[in-house]
Structure formats: C-alpha cells, structure tokens
Amino acid sequence: MRAIWKGAVSFGLVSVPVKLYSATESKDISFRQVHAKDGGRIKYQRICSLDGEEVAYADIAKGYETEDGEMVILDESDMADLPATSSREISVEKFVPSEQIDPLLFEKSYYLEPEKTGAKPYALLRQALLDADRMALVTVSLRNRMSLAVLRVRDDVIVMQTMMWPDEVRSPDFGSVDVEDAKPAEVKMATMLVETLAGDFDPDEFEDDYREAVEALVKAKIEGGEIKAAPAAKKTGGEVVDLLAALQRSVDAAKTARGETPEPANPAKKTASSSAKKSVAQEKVKKTAKKATKKAAKKAS
Incomplete structure (x- = not known):
C-alpha cells in the first residue's frame, strides 16, 4: 500500500507521527459507454447550456445555485477567502463511549x-x-477541509473513520412506521425466527455474485473471440465545421455591432461561390501560361 497522507495524532502533550492509508477499495464493476457498432468510446464535451459553445477548462468557474435557480459565480479570489486548513495534525477532542457513535455517520476508513x-x-x-x-x-484536515472523525482499534491497528457532519444526516420523515403494536403471539414467533437464524458474522461466507458473474461473462466472450479492437479515434470534419460556424457567428456579431444585417447562411450560394472562384483561378493560370509561351517564342526568334 502507498501512504496518502502523513501527519501526527495529538492528544494532550503526546504526539504520534503516523502515515495514513486507505483501508478500503471499491471492486464494483464499471462499464464504459461505447458505440455498439465498433466499440469506440463515447466522448463528452463541455458545452455551455446558453450559447452552445464548447468551454475550455481555463474558462470554467465554480457556481453556486440558489434555491430559486439563480447562479452565483465564485472565482479563485472568492475561494481563497474561505476557511481552509492544511494542518498535518489529527487532534483528539475527547474520548467518547463507542455506543454513542451512530454507524450512520461513518464515511471512509x-x-x-x-x-x-x-x-x-x-x-x-x-x-x-x-x-x-x-x-x-x-478533527483532521483532509484535502484542505476540516473533517470530523473517530479513532478506533481493529486487529491491533488504529483505524480512522471520517464522519458526516450531524446536519448531513436526514430524519426519517415518513409515517409508515407508525403501526399498531404486534400481538404477543406474533412477537414470540418473530423471536423464534431470530433465534433460528442467529449466528456469528463471517465475512468469508459472503461474496459478490454479480461481479463474479460479469467477470465470467467477459472472460467467456474473450475466449470465444467476441472482442472488438476499436481503432484510434480520428479527427473528423466536424471540428472544421464547428470552427467555421464559430467564425461565421463572430462575423455576424461584428456586423450586427456595426448596425449591418448579417447575411443568411446559404449552403447552395457558398457552393456556387466556391465553384466560381475556382473557375476564375483556372482562367488566370491559363492566361499566365499563354503569356509565358509567347515570351519564350519571341526570345527564340
């Protein structure tokens, strides 16, 4: 394992220099969105919802959306004024009974x-x-933000578990649990069921059937030759078209600013204009060639 953080646990006048390691890792199966025809990966662009333009990373800012839908834009200077800390200290605030910490508060270990x-x-x-x-x-500073956490012992190792803030836990605000008291006979039967299924927790008894099934399915397809080697993504004319469209919009905006009326886009006109320009160019080449031939004939005589 590789340490992701170094600091010290501080309690009273005692300081314990420590390294921090992620105690868990996700092994959930993840899929990529691909083109079913050739296996090519689907790409996404950063498109502004207002002007339809692709936005560069340098032009992206943080926005806070209010309850009424208004957007407050925060720049780097605004973010710099927010309370943040880069302390390398895990500061013990108090030692609390284990049963007082609701597991619902735990986040990452x-x-x-x-x-x-x-x-x-x-x-x-x-x-x-x-x-x-x-x-x-x-309290500990991770990723420049102060977090609440607990230290506990597991297999002779001290484990730190970050916690959610109390106001982040939602109340179960629904009335379906307000049922009538169960009958004594029903309670007795439920208790018998609990005793019948009672046992100790052994994590080795449980496994992710879905993940194993997906891995087996993928392996079978590979062995059966059902695999596609997607070619490297190629640049298409779409980028040129987008650039031309952006330039055209810029020209139209400039004309509008001068009080002129932008010319409507007309593909047929553009094609005809292009053909006419090509013909003019060809005629110029022919005339130049004739002049050069005449000059050469005069010199020879």
Whole structure:
C-alpha cells in the first residue's frame, strides 16, 4: 500500500507521527459507454447550456445555485477567502463511549501506521482505547477541509473513520412506521425466527455474485473471440465545421455591432461561390501560361 497522507495524532502533550492509508477499495464493476457498432468510446464535451459553445477548462468557474435557480459565480479570489486548513495534525477532542457513535455517520476508513519514532506512543494510544472501550473523537484536515472523525482499534491497528457532519444526516420523515403494536403471539414467533437464524458474522461466507458473474461473462466472450479492437479515434470534419460556424457567428456579431444585417447562411450560394472562384483561378493560370509561351517564342526568334 502507498501512504496518502502523513501527519501526527495529538492528544494532550503526546504526539504520534503516523502515515495514513486507505483501508478500503471499491471492486464494483464499471462499464464504459461505447458505440455498439465498433466499440469506440463515447466522448463528452463541455458545452455551455446558453450559447452552445464548447468551454475550455481555463474558462470554467465554480457556481453556486440558489434555491430559486439563480447562479452565483465564485472565482479563485472568492475561494481563497474561505476557511481552509492544511494542518498535518489529527487532534483528539475527547474520548467518547463507542455506543454513542451512530454507524450512520461513518464515511471512509483509513489505517494509521506509526512512524518509527512513534511506535511507543502509538501502542500506548491503542491500548488506552481498548481498555477504556472508547473512541477518540478527532478533527483532521483532509484535502484542505476540516473533517470530523473517530479513532478506533481493529486487529491491533488504529483505524480512522471520517464522519458526516450531524446536519448531513436526514430524519426519517415518513409515517409508515407508525403501526399498531404486534400481538404477543406474533412477537414470540418473530423471536423464534431470530433465534433460528442467529449466528456469528463471517465475512468469508459472503461474496459478490454479480461481479463474479460479469467477470465470467467477459472472460467467456474473450475466449470465444467476441472482442472488438476499436481503432484510434480520428479527427473528423466536424471540428472544421464547428470552427467555421464559430467564425461565421463572430462575423455576424461584428456586423450586427456595426448596425449591418448579417447575411443568411446559404449552403447552395457558398457552393456556387466556391465553384466560381475556382473557375476564375483556372482562367488566370491559363492566361499566365499563354503569356509565358509567347515570351519564350519571341526570345527564340
């Protein structure tokens, strides 16, 4: 594994230098959108919804949409004024009973590995958490934003789990759970069912059937020769057409600004004009060739 962050756990006057590792990884099957005919990947452009133009990354800003649909644009100077921190400290705020932390608040999990100089205080913190049966409620700066998290022990390793802020947890605002009390006989039967299915959790008993089925399907298609090697994407005339259209719009806008009326687009007229220009050019070449022949004949005589 590769460490993604380095810092120190601070509690009281004790500081534990640590490295941070992602404790989980997603193995969900992901698909690409492709052209069914040839397997070519589908590309997407950054198109402005107002003028229909493609927007360069340099021209993209952050926008905050209000409840009434208005858009507030924030530039880099606005973002620089926001509270942010790049502290390398995992600061312990308090040690709380484990049962007080609702698992619904947990987000992402990380392993904490001690640096060589922090091995002893690391072991001290780990043992203290185990003996007290508590979690350390901490604040930590990740990606320049302050986050709430907890430290707990798993398999002799201290794990940090980032948490959602309390106001990010929604209330179950629906009335379908307000049912009448169950009858004693029904409760007894439900309890018997729970006891019948009781057991210990063994993660090795469970597997992702969907992922394995997709991988088997893909493998079978590869072995059966059902695979397409999509050719490298080629530039098409569409880019030129878009450029010409953009230039035409620019010309029209300039004429409008001068009070002139833009000429309507007429493909047939453009074709005829192009043919006429080509004919004029060919006539000029012929005349030039005749003049050169006459000059050469005079010199020879």
